[in-house]
Amino acid sequence: MVCLLAATLGLQAQSYKLVLPEGIPADAAKVLEQRFTQMLQGSGITLADDGAPLTVTAQVVSRVETPGSMSQTALTIDLVAKAGDVVATFPVKGVGEGDADAWLRAVKQLLPRSKTALEFVEKLK
Numbered sequence: 001m002v003c004l005l006a007a008t009l010g011l012q013a014q015s016y017k018l019v020l021p022e023g024i025p026a027d028a029a030k031v032l033e034q035r036f037t038q039m040l041q042g043s044g045i046t047l048a049d050d051g052a053p054l055t056v057t058a059q060v061v062s063r064v065e066t067p068g069s070m071s072q073t074a075l076t077i078d079l080v081a082k083a084g085d086v087v088a089t090f091p092v093k094g095v096g097e098g099d100a101d102a103w104l105r106a107v108k109q110l111l112p113r114s115k116t117a118l119e120f121v122e123k124l125k
Helices: 002-012 026-040 099-107 115-124
Strands: 014-019 045-047 052-065 073-083 086-096
Touching: 014 026, 026 045, 026 052, 026 099, 026 115, 073 099, 086 099, 086 115
Parallel strands: 014 045, 014 052
Antiparallel strands: 052 073, 073 086
């Protein structure tokens, strides 16, 4: 009976295929994948190649570069996650020694236990 219940619950588990934006630095893409994996853990939702698409798009809202020999790049980015009709926007900011570093620092601001992330996951269930 326990095996039957576990099998039944297993069939209800959802899976999504994470589709990340093209053109973002590889290190930032790895962090995004880690953050979304962490976000979905424990909710019965998994990431799998054969799942429904969970698409993340990124729009750079602002880019500022400080002048001088030690210039810094500041990015404000809206990450938009969409699965079916469930959509969430995660605004993030990062400052670094160039675009790739700023991207990495920005996506690290995506917190898997933030209110927006928890609401997004709840709507996915």
